[in-house]
Amino acid sequence: MIVAEQKSLPDLKRMMKGKKKVLAVGCGTCVSVCFAGGQKETRGLAKALQTAAAVDGDELVVEEKTVQRQCVQEFIEPLADDLGEYDAVLSLGCGVGVQTMAERYPTTRVLPGLDTNFMGQPTEPGVWEERCVGCGNCVLEYTGGLCPITRCPKQLMNGPCGGAEDGMCEVDTSVPCIWTKIWNNSENLNLMDMLMEVQPPKDWSTSRGGGMRRTVVRDDLHQPFAIGKATTAEVEAAKAAEGSADDGVAATVAADPDASAREDAFLKDLGLA
Amino acid sequence: MSGQAQAKDDAPTAPRWKSGSNLERVLAEGHFAVTGELGPPKSMNTDLVRKKISQLKGFVDAANITDNQTGIVRLSSIGTGIILEQEGLEAVIQMTCRDRNRLAIQSDLMGANIHGIKNVLCLSGDHQSFGNHPGAKNVHDVDSMQLIRMVQEMRDLNKFQGGEEIKGGGPRMFIGTAASPFSSPIPMRPYRLAKKVAAGADFAQTQMVFDMDGFKEYMKKVVDLGLHEKIAILAGVGPLKSPPMARFLHEQIPGIIVPEENIKRIEDAGKGIDSDDKKALAEAYRAEGIKLCIEQIQEIREIEGVAGVHIMAILWEAAIEPIVKGAGLYPRPEPAPLDDDAAEDA
Numbered sequence: 001m002i003v004a005e006q007k008s009l010p011d012l013k014r015m016m017k018g019k020k021k022v023l024a025v026g027c028g029t030c031v032s033v034c035f036a037g038g039q040k041e042t043r044g045l046a047k048a049l050q051t052a053a054a055v056d057g058d059e060l061v062v063e064e065k066t067v068q069r070q071c072v073q074e075f076i077e078p079l080a081d082d083l084g085e086y087d088a089v090l091s092l093g094c095g096v097g098v099q100t101m102a103e104r105y106p107t108t109r110v111l112p113g114l115d116t117n118f119m120g121q122p123t124e125p126g127v128w129e130e131r132c133v134g135c136g137n138c139v140l141e142y143t144g145g146l147c148p149i150t151r152c153p154k155q156l157m158n159g160p161c162g163g164a165e166d167g168m169c170e171v172d173t174s175v176p177c178i179w180t181k182i183w184n185n186s187e188n189l190n191l192m193d194m195l196m197e198v199q200p201p202k203d204w205s206t207s208r209g210g211g212m213r214r215t216v217v218r219d220d221l222h223q224p225f226a227i228g229k230a231t232t233a234e235v236e237a238a239k240a241a242e243g244s245a246d247d248g249v250a251a252t253v254a255a256d257p258d259a260s261a262r263e264d265a266f267l268k269d270l271g272l273a
Numbered sequence: 274m275s276g277q278a279q280a281k282d283d284a285p286t287a288p289r290w291k292s293g294s295n296l297e298r299v300l301a302e303g304h305f306a307v308t309g310e311l312g313p314p315k316s317m318n319t320d321l322v323r324k325k326i327s328q329l330k331g332f333v334d335a336a337n338i339t340d341n342q343t344g345i346v347r348l349s350s351i352g353t354g355i356i357l358e359q360e361g362l363e364a365v366i367q368m369t370c371r372d373r374n375r376l377a378i379q380s381d382l383m384g385a386n387i388h389g390i391k392n393v394l395c396l397s398g399d400h401q402s403f404g405n406h407p408g409a410k411n412v413h414d415v416d417s418m419q420l421i422r423m424v425q426e427m428r429d430l431n432k433f434q435g436g437e438e439i440k441g442g443g444p445r446m447f448i449g450t451a452a453s454p455f456s457s458p459i460p461m462r463p464y465r466l467a468k469k470v471a472a473g474a475d476f477a478q479t480q481m482v483f484d485m486d487g488f489k490e491y492m493k494k495v496v497d498l499g500l501h502e503k504i505a506i507l508a509g510v511g512p513l514k515s516p517p518m519a520r521f522l523h524e525q526i527p528g529i530i531v532p533e534e535n536i537k538r539i540e541d542a543g544k545g546i547d548s549d550d551k552k553a554l555a556e557a558y559r560a561e562g563i564k565l566c567i568e569q570i571q572e573i574r575e576i577e578g579v580a581g582v583h584i585m586a587i588l589w590e591a592a593i594e595p596i597v598k599g600a601g602l603y604p605r606p607e608p609a610p611l612d613d614d615a616a617e618d619a
């Protein structure tokens with residue numbers, strides 16, 4: 001999941017300066033699981049900002065709404081009618097959510113309410129840890145399922161540096177040295193031979209070094225109308241080509257504007273439902 | 274002498290020397306090698322560099338020049354190394370993966386080599402969070418293992434990491450690596466050295482060794498694996514300056530274990546001296562630190578598989594001379610000069 005934290009109140013107040021009416025938009029997926037931008041947090045933050053403004057003698061109304069998935073255009077569509085009323089949107093989605101909003105509503109000022117931290121997991125109550133940097137070239141095969149690209153501060157690929165002591169990392173002694181963990185489990189997994197092979201320099205072109213990554217995961221699903229960007233004519237043409245009249249998502253969406261049906265259709269389209 | 278013999282054994286096309294560096298030749302002739310360390314200043318004060326050079330020259334076969342160590346910006350290791358070469362002290366430039374990607378590393382290695390630098394120590398690098406620019410972005414495009422392999426392929430295969438040929442030949446570097454016998458996971462450490470040998474390292478310098486028993490165990494495993502025949506292992510040593518400094522090394526520096534008895538010995542050296550007489554105390558501690566270091570070198574010399582020592586006298590370059598002399602390692606050998614053939618090969 002994506003892990004994020006709310007920005008500090010001073011930062012948020014600075015962003016609110018000069019605005020009279022703002023819509024805070026939460027997200028019901030990852031950032032709600034890490035208690036940063038779900039419905040509850042969005043409500044709380046809207047109230048806090050309004051109170052803070054009142055204390056400073058500023059006039060500010062912060063209303064709030066939470067969508068199920070801010071990173072998917074389908075789910076922010078219902079906001080279209082109301083946005084004209086607001087001076088700005090404060091998005092409590094992750095960085096993807098903020099940008100989905102900003103690109104769908106280019107004439108609305110969309111501000112980030114969160115700092116998006118990483119892809120990770122909860123490890124104990126109230127603690128989330130990073131597990132994947134999304135380098136696009138997974139090495140977990142060689143490392144017993146533990147990622148040194150993410151979890152070693154030096155991104156070493158061939159074993160630990162000289163800084164590991166008592167199994168902990170020199171850079172943050174509260175965090176285990178991942179290479180010590182990999183080594184200690186290597187016998188169980190029969191990985192020793194693999195660990196002795198010199199891993200060649202990594203191809204980082206699939207990582208951030210290559211700029212924004214655009215991945216078409218499933219060509220069979222990559223149809224322009226599936227994400228509602230195609231014109232009606234294109235949809236009709238595609239349907240005709242497919243020889244099917246009732247099997248596109250766009251059609252389902254058009255036929256049933258109800259939000260939950262839209263979500264079902266979306267998930268079905270991704271092969272998830 | 275043994276350089277000539279080596280040349281005969283080698284394939285006819287192979288160059289006589291990997292790098293022709295003084296360190297390579299001292300080791301090839303079977304001498305017990307001595308290297309030292311020179312930290313460049315946080316400025317462009319070359320007088321300081323020259324002063325340190327004068328304290329090391331003649332007492333070590335080559336001196337490591339640190340590369341922004343502990344993540345603190347300093348005069349560049351290559352820039353400083355060029356001064357060393359001009360002054361007749363051989364340089365081992367340290368090269369970290371923290372600050373440079375594979376493009377910069379390869380280009381800098383060639384740049385260093387054309388200025389006469391022939392030794393490189395390949396390191397991952399201290400993390401930037403320890404230094405004076407903690408907000409810096411680190412690079413780590415390649416790791417230290419991949420760096421070793423890259424330098425080795427540039428030298429022996431004349432090819433860039435990307436696969437292209439280096440026209441006219443790659444930089445001829447004697448390739449060093451760090452070894453840390455006392456870091457986690459300890460049982461893995463000899464194997465890690467084996468991997469570095471496989472990657473192409475020619476010599477290793479260890480983290481400072483005080484725990485002789487632990488080091489002997491490590492070396493035994495290294496010898497069992499036959500690594501000492503493939504790589505020259507220089508044991509890291511260093512004089513303890515004072516009890517607080519000894520404790521600091523033990524507690525704060527990963528991979529350094531200073532046994533309590535060593536710390537006590539330095540402490541005891543101050544016994545009977547008026548605690549207000551700071552100067553006399555400091556002198557007593559230092560004298561004992563140098564004495565202990567000399568004894569440790571002598572003990573290390575007896576350990577099978579050790580090819581030399583790497584003396585790290587942190588901010589105390591003046592200690593090098595008495596240590597080297599006291600350990601009976603002075604004068605330093607002068608290996609047979611590179612003849613014209615060798616120079617051409619190189």
Ligand code: SF4
Pocket residue numbers: 151152153154155156159160161162163164165168169170171176177178179180
């Ligand atoms: S101690 Fe371990 S995790 Fe930390 S930087 Fe070194 S190898 Fe990486």
